[in-house]
Amino acid sequence: MNPTNAEPHSFHINALALNVGTIYFLDSKNIQSQFEKISKTEQTRILNAGAGITVTNPPACVAPFRYWRGGGQISNIIALDKQFCNKFASEEIFCTILHEIGHIVNTVPITRYSDSKIEEYYADDYIRHCGFSTEWSTLLLRLHDEKAIGFDKPEIKERAMRFINNEPKLINEEALN
Numbered sequence: 001m002n003p004t005n006a007e008p009h010s011f012h013i014n015a016l017a018l019n020v021g022t023i024y025f026l027d028s029k030n031i032q033s034q035f036e037k038i039s040k041t042e043q044t045r046i047l048n049a050g051a052g053i054t055v056t057n058p059p060a061c062v063a064p065f066r067y068w069r070g071g072g073q074i075s076n077i078i079a080l081d082k083q084f085c086n087k088f089a090s091e092e093i094f095c096t097i098l099h100e101i102g103h104i105v106n107t108v109p110i111t112r113y114s115d116s117k118i119e120e121y122y123a124d125d126y127i128r129h130c131g132f133s134t135e136w137s138t139l140l141l142r143l144h145d146e147k148a149i150g151f152d153k154p155e156i157k158e159r160a161m162r163f164i165n166n167e168p169k170l171i172n173e174e175a176l177n
């Protein structure tokens with residue numbers, strides 16, 4: 001390899017992790033290697049989204065509270081349920097993170113944190129935009145079939161079927177931060 005062409009990986013997961021426990025968890029699940037699969041454009045968009053990730057107990061969500069780090073304020077906290085995520089493959093945890101980032105980077109005129117069906121579609125479509133369609137639909141169907149808490153609903157299956165049936169994405173480049 002010509003070293004002049006070797007682009008360094010400017011993205012590092014530690015830029016998103018809010019504490020040592022989260023760095024340890026994300027490292028143990030090889031999430032850095034997942035982020036390296038997506039384009040520089042998406043890596044940059046995610047870094048600029050002002051998000052932070054922490055492992056905690058509620059199901060994955062973007063929490064509407066603020067967190068101070070290094071003198072700066074982060075308002076988009078991605079909280080991952082560690083126990084729940086321990087049952088997921090690396091790609092599945094990454095999809096979960098991308099879904100939550102999808103809630104943050106979508107700029108369509110919908111109310112964030114409203115939990116509406118359409119809002120979930122937009123967040124899901126960010127995963128498709130990043131190229132992880134199969135991994136996410138497979139995970140949603142599995143959680144639905146296993147009747148995991150919060151996933152035992154027809155809407156979950158509908159979300160997976162949107163991917164499987166290759167229904168048009170709601171998001172486009174212009175609708176992303």
Ligand SMILES: [Zn+2]
Pocket residue numbers: 099100103119120123
């Ligand atoms: Zn969501």
